[in-house]
Amino acid sequence: MLEVELCNLKLKNPMVLASGILGSKSSSLYRMAEDAGAVVTKSVGLHAREGYRNPTVINYAHGLINAVGLASPNAESFARELEKYVKIAPLIVSLYAFSAEEFAELTKFFPMADAFELNLSCPHIKKAGLEIGSDAELVKEIVSMVKSKTKKPVFAKISAMTNVVEIGKAAEEGKADAIVVTNTLKGMAIDIMSRKPILSNISGGVSGEAIKPIALKCVWDLYEELSIPIVGVGGITTWKDIVEFMLAGATAVQIGSAIFYSSRYFYSLKESLIAYTRWTKEKLSDLIGKAHN
Ligand SMILES: Cc1cc2nc3c(=O)[nH]c(=O)nc-3n(C[C@H](O)[C@H](O)[C@H](O)COP(=O)(O)O)c2cc1C
Numbered sequence: 001m002l003e004v005e006l007c008n009l010k011l012k013n014p015m016v017l018a019s020g021i022l023g024s025k026s027s028s029l030y031r032m033a034e035d036a037g038a039v040v041t042k043s044v045g046l047h048a049r050e051g052y053r054n055p056t057v058i059n060y061a062h063g064l065i066n067a068v069g070l071a072s073p074n075a076e077s078f079a080r081e082l083e084k085y086v087k088i089a090p091l092i093v094s095l096y097a098f099s100a101e102e103f104a105e106l107t108k109f110f111p112m113a114d115a116f117e118l119n120l121s122c123p124h125i126k127k128a129g130l131e132i133g134s135d136a137e138l139v140k141e142i143v144s145m146v147k148s149k150t151k152k153p154v155f156a157k158i159s160a161m162t163n164v165v166e167i168g169k170a171a172e173e174g175k176a177d178a179i180v181v182t183n184t185l186k187g188m189a190i191d192i193m194s195r196k197p198i199l200s201n202i203s204g205g206v207s208g209e210a211i212k213p214i215a216l217k218c219v220w221d222l223y224e225e226l227s228i229p230i231v232g233v234g235g236i237t238t239w240k241d242i243v244e245f246m247l248a249g250a251t252a253v254q255i256g257s258a259i260f261y262s263s264r265y266f267y268s269l270k271e272s273l274i275a276y277t278r279w280t281k282e283k284l285s286d287l288i289g290k291a292h293n
Pocket residue numbers: 018019020021042043057064066068070094119122157182183184206207208209211233234235236254255256257258
C-alpha cells in the first residue's frame with residue numbers, strides 16, 4: 001500500500017532520507033534504508049571540503065539553522081565509502097559543483113548510484129548551490145550536460161528562495177527526471193549576550209517545521225506547471241505532513257531535520273502510514289496531486 005515509483009525506481013514507501021542528514025557513512029545510510037524508501041547521500045564535490053568552523057548547527061524552537069559548508073571528502077574517497085553500502089533501498093548520490101562540466105565529471109565516480117541529485121540550492125556556499133541554482137539558463141545547461149553523461153535518473157534539487165516555477169521549468173527543459181524542492185532557506189540567529197551572530201558563517205540554512213508551509217506551496221506550484229515528478233522536502237515531522245505533501249503533488253518526500261530527534265523516525269512514520277492506508281483502503285500513490293482536483 002505504501003509503494004511508489006519514482007523515475008523507474010521502486011520505493012517501498014515514499015520517505016527518502018534527505019541529503020546531509022547522516023549521509024556520508026554507508027553504515028548510517030544502511031540503518032536509515034531499513035525503513036526509508038531510498039536514501040540520499042551528503043552532497044559531494046570533486047575536491048575535499050573542510051566546511052566552516054563551529055558552531056555550524058543551531059537547534060531552535062522550530063527547527064535547525066545550519067552552515068556546515070558542505071564539508072565532505074573528495075569524490076574518490078566518498079565513492080570508496082559508498083561501495084560498502086548494502087543496497088536494501090535505492091541510493092541517490094547528491095552532487096555539488098561549481099560548473100556544468102564539474103557536475104558532469106562527478107557522475108563517473110559513482111557507478112553504485114541509482115540516481116543523482118544535483119544540489120542547485122545550498123544557501124551558504126559561494127559560487128555553487130543557490131548561487132548557480134537561481135540562474136534558469138545555467139540550471140538548464142547543468143542538467144542537460146549531466147544528462148548527456150549518465151543514463152541514470154537525474155533529480156534537480158532547487159530552492160524555495162528562487163522563482164521555483166521558472167527554475168523548475170528550466171530543469172525540466174534540460175531533461176531532469178524529477179525536481180526536489182526545497183533545500184534550507186537563508187536565516188540567522190544572534191546571541192544577545194555576546195551580541196554576535198551565533199554561526200561562524202554568520203548566516204545559514206533554516207530547516208525543520210518552520211519551513212513546511214513554504215515547501216508545500218512550492219510542490220503545489222510545480223505540480224500545476226510541470227509534468228515530471230516532484231519530491232517534496234522541508235519540515236516533515238509527522239505522517240500527516242507526508243500525506244499533505246502527496247496531496248499537493250509530491251510523488252515522494254524527503255525527511256531531514258526530524259531524524260536528528262530520533263533515528264527510528266522512519267520506522268514510526270511507516271507504521272502510521274500503514275495504519276492510515278488500512279483506514280482509507282487506498283494506495284498512497286493514489287493521493288498524488290489529489291488536492292488539485
Ligand atoms: C545539517 C544539515 C546538512 C545538510 N546538508 C545538505 C547537503 O549536503 N546537501 C543538500 O542538498 N542539502 C543538505 N541539507 C538540506 C536537507 O537535505 C533538506 O533539504 C532541508 O534540511 C529541509 O528538510 P528538513 O526540514 O526535513 O530538514 C542539509 C540540512 C541540514 C540540517
